[in-house]
Amino acid sequence: MRRLIKYFLLALVLLLVGFSSALLAMRFAIHGREVRVPRFQGLAPADAERLAGSQGLVIAIESHFYSADIPAGRILSQFPPPDTKVRRGWKIRVAESLGPQRAAIPNVVGQSERVAELNITRRGLEIGNVATIHLPGAQPSSVIAQSPTADDKNAASPKIGLVISAADNERIYVMPNLVGQPLAEATTALKQAGFALGKVDLLEDISGPSGIILHQTPAAGQKITAGATINFEVRK
DSSP, rough: OHHHHHHHHHHHHHHHHHHHHHHHHHHHHHHHEEEOOOOOOTTHHHHHHHHHHHTOOEEEEEEEOOSSSSSTTSSSEEESOOEEEEEOOOOOEEEEEESEEEEEOOOTSSHHHHHHHHHHHTTTEEEEEEEEOOOHHHHHHHEEEEEOOOEEEEEEEEEEEEEOOHHHHHHHHEEOOTTTHHHHHHHHHHHTTOOEEEEEEEOOOOOOOOTBBBEEEETTOOETTTOEEEEEEEEO
């Protein structure tokens, strides 16, 4: 009986040793087939396939995305990432770049700054540099130039730069002093300068020659815009 037990225990030990050896051998076999994933980003698909094949891996292009950094036809991203340990035969999923996204540029010249901004952003584009200048004759706070221009149909994900007319774009003048001058001469000078003659009030019972300007509105030195109306009080 004791001999039987002894043989049973010996067989059990041998079985455990064999099982441990099998596990150890399997572990070494698995690790022996492990490789590190190379970096495929920036490679052409054919080059990526050759590199993957040299490591016993498989490349699978599963998606395409626009990219301003990676040229079209190159590998944009990968999974698993580089340096990840995987078994030989593992499939590496990659995305191929479509290159920069191309877009038609809208024509926003003549639009208000707000409307131009809406027309640009709703197309997925962005506002670039914005410069403000005074341009006589231009509508205040409107777009007077843009870059790229509207005829650029193949711009690469652009930011559109704008030149905007100033909000106070009207030409400003300083009102001259016309008091003491004859009304006829002052009226001619005002019309030639683009101003309008407004109300003329005649004042009586004042000594001196008639037709002489005694008071003006706006007063001398005030800022006025083109086309402003000038009113006078004149000796009758």
